[in-house]
Amino acid sequence: MAEKPSKQDVEEGLAFAPKFDADGLVTVVATDVWTGDVLMVAHMNEQALRRTIETGEAWYFSRSRRALWKKGESSGHTQRVTEMRVDCDQDAVWIKVEQNGPGACHTGRKSCFYRAIPLRQVGAITLEFHDAAKTFDPAETYSKPE
Amino acid sequence: MAEKPSKQDVEEGLAFAPKFDADGLVTVVATDVWTGDVLMVAHMNEQALRRTIETGEAWYFSRSRRALWKKGESSGHTQRVTEMRVDCDQDAVWIKVEQNGPGACHTGRKSCFYRAIPLRQVGAITLEFHDAAKTFDPAETYSKPE
Numbered sequence: 386m387a388e389k390p391s392k393q394d395v396e397e398g399l400a401f402a403p404k405f406d407a408d409g410l411v412t413v414v415a416t417d418v419w420t421g422d423v424l425m426v427a428h429m430n431e432q433a434l435r436r437t438i439e440t441g442e443a444w445y446f447s448r449s450r451r452a453l454w455k456k457g458e459s460s461g462h463t464q465r466v467t468e469m470r471v472d473c474d475q476d477a478v479w480i481k482v483e484q485n486g487p488g489a490c491h492t493g494r495k496s497c498f499y500r501a502i503p504l505r506q507v508g509a510i511t512l513e514f515h516d517a518a519k520t521f522d523p524a525e526t527y528s529k530p531e
Numbered sequence: 532m533a534e535k536p537s538k539q540d541v542e543e544g545l546a547f548a549p550k551f552d553a554d555g556l557v558t559v560v561a562t563d564v565w566t567g568d569v570l571m572v573a574h575m576n577e578q579a580l581r582r583t584i585e586t587g588e589a590w591y592f593s594r595s596r597r598a599l600w601k602k603g604e605s606s607g608h609t610q611r612v613t614e615m616r617v618d619c620d621q622d623a624v625w626i627k628v629e630q631n632g633p634g635a636c637h638t639g640r641k642s643c644f645y646r647a648i649p650l651r652q653v654g655a656i657t658l659e660f661h662d663a664a665k666t667f668d669p670a671e672t673y674s675k676p677e
Contacts, residue, residue, distance in 0.1 A: 421567025426623035477572035
């Protein structure tokens, strides 16, 4: 792909031209292929993108650890990618995954989105637990934080 | 909320303490409440978050226009939020929405994710159109780009 594809090419073309941010990352949304629930929002750099495409298993880039990271490398909770899509301006990727093991979240839950923000409220917001039951014990599962 | 809540408070507590990035933004994933499809990935600043919570309609912050933006303000394709969740480290929000009108994407489609990245391939990637039929004509719909 040429260095600076046109907006028309990026939005309407079939050339994969990921638009990395200043840190070299695109945003990734992983949804559960069976339930449609959002499991996690994370990031991929060019290498994580390539490995995910090549292997069909989810790889990410950890911003906190500044490291390439195969999902499940310490927990065993890998993600098999069943479908991968890119958005109009190619700075975000959506993967549908089969989540292996009891959950995707490092806190010990199926999804990272286990708290609801109540709507149509003014003033201070108190979250509400939704689907927040722990499905595994992260202290037992992780030898190092994911 | 105190200035620097602990990791434990952020992940396990019920205080809403959004973790804004250097630009004052959190990442937002909007999914279709009926199909579960990801419609778009965008951003909210503190004001967009507050207006979304107060009104139950999706407000975003446009990075390109540096402006608060009510989804559908020019197209009429507003989003009624049926559920709003925050993730473990509170830097990402998931909203389930009822998308009004024929689509969410400024290119004239239901979802921004209308191209698939083929999996288990090595080398150059050619995207494939999936669900890419245009459901409206953006030139007719927008008086200004959304």
